[in-house]
Amino acid sequence: MQRVLIVGGVAGGASCAARLRRLSEAAQIMMFERGNYVSFANCGLPYHVGGVIPEESSLLVANVAKFNNWFNVDVKINTEVVAIDRAARKVTARDGGTGQEAQYEYDALVLAPGAAAIRPTLPGIDLPGIFAMKTIPDVRQVKQWIAQTSAKSAVVVGGGFIGLEMAENLMHLGLDTSVVEMLPQVMPPFDAEMVEPLHAHMRAKGCKLHLGDGVAGFEQGAGGKGLVVKTQSGAAHPADLVMLVIGVRPEVGLAKSAGLELGPRGGIKVDDHMRTSDPHIYAVGDAVEVKDWVTGQPALIPLAGPANRQGRIAADVIMGKEPSKFRGTQGTAVVGVLGMTCASTGASERTLKRAGLAYEKVYVHDGKILGCQATGVVAGVEKRVDVVAMCMQMGGTVFDLEEAELCYAPQYGSAKDPVNIAGMAAANIVRGDALYTSWNGSVPGALNLPLSSLRKRMGEVPAGRKLYVYCQVGLRGYYATRQLLLAGHDAVNISGGYKSYKDFKASHQLQGGAANGAANGAKL
Incomplete structure (x- = not known):
């Protein structure tokens, strides 16, 4: 009889336990969870605070009774594994209620400890009214605080996925809400120009954004009421409630003390079978370092989807299904903020630069898709990114996006779906039918010519010079570029047009820039 111990539940550990039982009725499976909830939807926690998910029970994916009755898994909640004896293949677990310790033998051990919320050592960090958002008890504390203090205002520290979801849900409750973010933009995984529309949208909805200004500390409010968030610029933001959601770090203490190898990003190092440096120990979920x-390159990508897949793969390998492998994570994710959707898959431009990949060269040579980002208030933003994500997984190129046959009806979109249009624009570059460049700063003295009269006024276009062409969004600029190229000019279309340039300029706080053109014109 094979004995499998699993440390941690939630996504990776719970999926592993259920998969193990589906593969074997003979295995002895035991799961340890240091909290009281073995499997819950932590992505839904902010929405329970805001009442969008009204019942706490809706957050529970599976409880102890279900694991016992459905899967015959022995679950020990409120029990923390504190040590691993690799030589003897034993773990030491401590009961959180009694403090008593016991040892358990294993043939295979699966580590799924997750990631801990980052809580920096800042002045005043332990004042009452400052909360994290990782567990169901965290939600209870926040809801209780709001009710007891009749909170009217909140500061969310951190502008990532959970930070923005918290801001939205606090606004649902009627709280005057601000977001304080150290970086000059929210949603750090996105490129700056892609989130500038989100900045404008959030401000229009009444959310205050304080960007490029990290938190320096916290103080008690006047008369002992509320809090004051102090920032590095010297600004002070009063609030009745502070949510500290600046990210997570992998829980690797147990693995490190057991001598397991860690990766360069600080997570537990695993192979594509989810094995650690010890062949009898596996690791899954937010604590592991995966391949981007x-x-x-190695990466930390704390997402529920990959964690579930990793748990299944570890179970397959433990039960002898050796070919089962984890291919890596492309980081497909979505967030909804006050009616606007932001979705992405693959690498951002920032990531590609950091990785030292010549993404423009690859882009021109074979049309390989390296990433996709989309922001908008219309329905289906995330579904378009899903299409691109699947195309990437299947080794598709921009030519496949160009030819993709997608559902169409007037109420759902256009006959040329945005996915098709993106593919067409990129395919034109690859084929050499269109030459593009990115924004190159301000363009003083631009020559304005309506597209409808460009052919007649071609003589006004300066010859023998590199021409940078742009319109509002890029389409008329493309048509103008084709005319100019066919007329013998050296012309390139500025990708995304003037609208994207304005977003880019705003996101980078650039100065200057060319004036808006006529609604039907192209600028040279």
Whole structure:
């Protein structure tokens, strides 16, 4: 009889336990969870705070009774594994209620400890009213605090996925909400120009954004009421409630004390079978270091989807299904903020630069898709990114996006779906039918010519010079570029047009820039 111990539940550990039982009725499976909830949807926690998910029970994916009755898994909640004896293949677990310790033998051990919320050592960090958002008890504490203090205002520290979801849900409750972010943009995984529309949208909805200004500390409010968030610029933001959601770090203490190898990003190092440096120990979920599917480099990508897949793979390998492998993570994710959707898959431009990949060269040579980002208030933003994500997984190129046959009806979109249009624009570059460049700063003295009269006024276009062409969004600029190229000019279309340039300029706080053109014109 094979004995499998699993440390941690939630996504990776719970998926592993259920998969193990589906593969074997003979295995002895025991799962340890240091909290009281073995499998819950932590992505839904902010929405329970805001009442979008009204019942706490809706957050529970599976409880102890279900694991016992459905899967015959022995679950020990409120029990923390504190040591691993690799030589004897034993773990030591401590009961959180009694403090008593016991040892358990294993043939295979699966580590799924997750990631801990980052809580920096800042002045005043332990004042009452400052909360994290990782567990169901965290939600209870926040809801209780809001009710007891009749909170009217909140500061969310951190502008990532959970930070923005918290901001939205606090606004649902009627709280005057601000977001304080050290970086000059929210949603750090996105490129700056892609989130500038989100900045404008959030401000229009009444959310205050304080960007490029990290937190320096916290103080008690006047008269002992509320809090004051102090930032590095010297600004002070009063609030009745502070949510500290600046990210997570992998829980590797147990693995490190057991002598397991860690990766360069600080997570538990595993192979593509989810094995650690000890062949009898596996690791899954937010604590592990995975391969970035696009760059091939080690990465920490704490997402529930990959964690579930990793748990299944570890179970397959433990039960002898050796070919089962984890291919890596491309980081497909979505967030909804006050009616706007932001979705992405693959690498951002920032990631590609950091990885040292010549993404423009690859882009021109074979049309390989390295990443996709989309922001908008219309329905289906995330579904377009899903299409691109699957195309990437199947080794598709921009030519496949160009030819993709997608559902169409007027109420759902256009006959040329945005996915098709993106593919067409990129395919034109690859084929050499269109030459593009990115924004190159301000363009003083631009020559304005309506597209409808460009052919007649071609003589006004200066010859023998590199021409940078742009319109509002890039389409008329493309048509103008084709005319100019066919007329013998050296012309390139500025990708995304003037609208994207304005977003880019705003996101980088650039100065200057060319004036807006006529609604039907192209600028040279």
